[in-house]
Each structure stands twice: as structure tokens, then as C-alpha cells.
Amino acid sequence: MAAEAPVFEKLFRACRRSAVHLEMRDAYMPSDPMFVAWQKDRSVDHAADPEWQPWLDFMSEVVGRGVEVRRARIVSEPVSEYIRFEHAVTDMNVRAGEQVRWLARRRATDLALPGNDFWLFDEETLLVNHFDGDGEWQSEGGTEVVSDPAVIKLCATAFGAVWDRATPHEDYRPA
Template identity: 60%
Template sequence: MAEEPTFEDLFRQAKHSAVHLEMRDGYMRSDLEFVSWSRDPHSVPALRDPASRPWLSLMREITGRGVVVRRARIFSEPMSDYLRFEHHLTPSNAAAGEQVRWLPRRRASDLALPGNDFWLFDDTLTVFLHFTGEGELSPDGDEERTTDPAVTRLCSAAFESVWERAVPHEEYQPV
């Protein structure tokens, strides 16, 4: 039996696109960078060299070969401290090739959305991400993969509806 590709492998296997919908107001609050930033926002630089963070190197690699990576975030206003931290770091993601948009939750009320955050690769594979109530990855399994066409259509339509309404990172300032 073939081994399932790692999450990183899924990006390297992507041919055209990888889109990510985030719908929580906080993630991984135990992250040491977040803890440091919470104490002193100047302790974590907004723009970093991709060589310093594997995620940024991966994004530069795959966008460099033409894969479009888009991330949309639905969030409550005023923005949580964790999302302020993410907003602070987003210039590094953009510099590595990711396109990022922000959609205040009040503007998403009439959108049909899946129950969990997800990544959608090439409109064929959906990876749902599971978190605890505290925003940590679920110890019961942090992801669920499916190629079910009905699920990928739902996720694609949800992402596109959010993307259409969302504000590009460069234009959104937290309130």
C-alpha cells in the first residue's frame, strides 16, 4: 500500500492552485512566536527571509513554478490578538508568493461555508483541518482528506465567494 503524501508533498504535487480558507479567530496560541509577539510586537519582524521559515521557502518554491496560492481569512472585528499577529506576519507570506485577503465575519453571514478550515489543491483534493476549541491542532487527527467531487465543489464555491468579497491584505487595516 502506497504511503499517503505529506502535507508538504501536496503542495509540491500541485499543478495549478492551492487555496486555503481560514474561519477561526485564533490558532496555535502556544506558538512561541505568538507568545513573544504578545509580550512585545517588535520582537517578531513582519518581513522575513524565506530561508528563515520553511513555510515561506515552500511557498516561494511552488509559486515560483506557477502554482497560484490564495488564502482567505474570515474573522471577527475587532480582530483577536492572534489574528493581529497573523496580519503582522502576512507581508512575509505575500513576499513569498501567497495572495491573502481578509473578510470581516459580518460580511460573510449569507455565505454557505463548510464546517472546517480547509486547503483545496487543484480543485480535486480537499484537506480539512481540525482544531481544538483552544485553536491547537486536534489530538484526534488534525486533518481529513477527500477527493469527493461534491465536497470539492462545495469548498471551491465557498472559497470563491469569500475571495470575491474579501479585502486584499495590502488594503486591510485592523480596527
């Protein structure tokens, strides 16, 4: 999980209606042991990753109490090695109740997008994620909570535009 756990979990636990996540990078945390293992044989063993099941259980709990969780990913095509991996593991997110869509970057040229990935909770609280140039999580200042209505409106509008244009996970084939 990218966001600092206490803040992230607190925001999810307080969430009542919706949590949306916009991802716009072509690589995240290349040092992630699950990604490193996948690179060796292109197989995914979710049971072997001790961090994976708690996330799935948490998402199942959140969705089970009526929160709609949507994740949209803007990706360059042909996709990066990391995005190929991410696509391979996304079935688990979907089984836990997340809705996931993919948008080719070339189809996003006319969209106004924020400069960073984010989670938006109930269209009221924004959690901005900060990564370094290699896609590694910034250990200090990795998240920023924003409540400015103008920024929230920008991010909500951006997510909506991406979501409307993006392809559902079950129909997306990485190019």
C-alpha cells in the same frame, strides 16, 4: 505549519495549478512560540523563528513553478489578539508569493461555508484541518483528505465567494 507535514507537503508538491486556503477561526495555536513572543512587545522577528524560513522557501518554490497560492481569512471585528498577530506576520507570506485577503465575518452571513478550515489543491483534493476548541492543532486526526466531488465543489464555491468579497492584505486594516 498546521497540517501534518508529510501529507501537506505531498499535496503541495503534486499541485500543478492552484492551492487555496480558507481560514475561519479567530485564534490558532495560542501556544505558538512566535505568537507568545509577539504578545510581549508586538514586534516580529522572522529570522528568530526557525520554522518560519522553511515555509517561506517552500511557498517561494511552489509559486515559482506556477502554482497560484491564495489564502482567505474570515475574521471577527474587532479582531482578536491572534488575528492582530497574524496580520502583522502576513507580509512575509505575501513576499513569498501568496495572495492573502481578509473578510469581516459580518460580511459573510449570506455565504454558505463549510464547518472547517481547508486547503484545496487544483480543485481536486481537499485537505481539511481540525483544531480543538482553543485553536490548538489536534495531534491525532488533525487533517483529513477528502476527494468527494460534492464536498470539493462546496469548498471551492465557498472559497470563491469569500475571495471575491474579501479585502486584499495590503488594503486591510484590522478593526
